[in-house]
Amino acid sequence: MSQQYHIPVLLHEVIEHLRIHPDGIYVDCTFGGGGHSKSVLENLSAKGILVAFDQDEDAMKNLPDDPRIIFVPHNFRHLQRFLRLHNLTKVDGILADLGVSSHQFDEEKRGFSTRFNADLDMRMDQRQQVTAFELIHTYSEKELHKLFEQYGEVTNAKTLARRIVEARSTDSLKTTDAFRDSLRGIVKGNPNKYFAQVFQALRIAVNDELGALKEMLQQVPGVLKTQGRVAIITFHSIEDRLVKNFFRRGTFEEPKENPFENIVSESELKLITKKPILPSEKEIKQNPRARSAKLRLAEKIAVSSEQ
Numbered sequence: 599m600s601q602q603y604h605i606p607v608l609l610h611e612v613i614e615h616l617r618i619h620p621d622g623i624y625v626d627c628t629f630g631g632g633g634h635s636k637s638v639l640e641n642l643s644a645k646g647i648l649v650a651f652d653q654d655e656d657a658m659k660n661l662p663d664d665p666r667i668i669f670v671p672h673n674f675r676h677l678q679r680f681l682r683l684h685n686l687t688k689v690d691g692i693l694a695d696l697g698v699s700s701h702q703f704d705e706e707k708r709g710f711s712t713r714f715n716a717d718l719d720m721r722m723d724q725r726q727q728v729t730a731f732e733l734i735h736t737y738s739e740k741e742l743h744k745l746f747e748q749y750g751e752v753t754n755a756k757t758l759a760r761r762i763v764e765a766r767s768t769d770s771l772k773t774t775d776a777f778r779d780s781l782r783g784i785v786k787g788n789p790n791k792y793f794a795q796v797f798q799a800l801r802i803a804v805n806d807e808l809g810a811l812k813e814m815l816q817q818v819p820g821v822l823k824t825q826g827r828v829a830i831i832t833f834h835s836i837e838d839r840l841v842k843n844f845f846r847r848g849t850f851e852e853p854k855e856n857p858f859e860n861i862v863s864e865s866e867l868k869l870i871t872k873k874p875i876l877p878s879e880k881e882i883k884q885n886p887r888a889r890s891a892k893l894r895l896a897e898k899i900a901v902s903s904e905q
């Protein structure tokens with residue numbers, strides 16, 4: 599494995615806006631290749647602490663030999679639980695760089711990439727039961743339709759769902775090649791783009807990426823200190839909308855057209871930047887995988903009971 603594990607995206611922007619206190623406690627929800635974590639550690643004193651989550655055991659290979667880091671090999675949806683386990687109740691900053699790492703894409707056997715033939719797996723956490731294989735064999739046609747339409751924005755999601763249901767009754771669809779072959783006749787537009795969208799949708803569902811994000815975000819106001827900051831990098835419009843709505847209004851719902859119909863909840867977070875921060879042309883040139891990244895930041899505001 600000579601390839602680089604992962605190039606951190608929007609690194610300077612994240613570090614600048616997190617405004618790291620040298621003695622603070624920080625959480626990297628998505629350790630991966632450890633690129634963001636490394637920079638956080640560089641900004642911490644010997645008293646600082648970094649709690650790093652990653653549900654993929656491969657990420658552990660990248661752990662630095664550093665007593666200030668606490669690694670949690672679990673899903674970040676259990677953020678608060680694991681902080682408590684380590685006797686940490688409040689933290690100064692939280693970062694999440696969502697999705698899969700380049701390493702996960704580039705590892706043939708993981709089944710994330712359309713470039714290789716592998717088992718239809720796509721689990722970030724190998725301890726998890728549900729694989730992409732299981733999902734395409736157990737979801738109803740309606741569920742598959744919704745999945746490909748919403749997560750993959752696949753134009754003919756309905757046809758695709760019907761084709762999968764037909765194919766799975768006769769073929770085993772065990773591998774990514776077998777799965778792709780079964781769809782040959784229905785591909786719309788550029789096949790590479792089409793299959794990338796189909797694979798992305800499956801990956802999001804297999805790993806319940808939106809469910810994990812929502813659960814984590816809901817715990818953020820409770821674990822951040824006042825003036826503590828949270829930085830989230832998304833790569834999908836649905837994720838970005840969830841983050842934006844939650845940071846702005848404390849809810850995942852889209853605002854209603856009629857402003858009087860909106861439930862006004864007192865958000866404990868304040869947006870730091872109105873618009874998302876995007877990678878520069880230069881960064882995209884150096885790292886094309888950064889092109890769809892969006893960074894949003896919020897700060898925990900003082901609530902009256904805490905003053």
Ligand SMILES: C[S@@+](CC[C@H](N)C(=O)[O-])C[C@H]1O[C@@H](n2cnc3c(N)ncnc32)[C@H](O)[C@@H]1O
Nearest residue numbers: 606628630631632633634652653654673674695
């Ligand atoms: C885009 S990579 C992060 C890269 C990292 N920022 C770096 O600089 O190398 C995302 C990582 O987060 C992990 N991950 C994604 N969702 C997760 C979740 N819900 N819980 C724990 N880890 C998760 C993936 O396994 C992957 O290693």
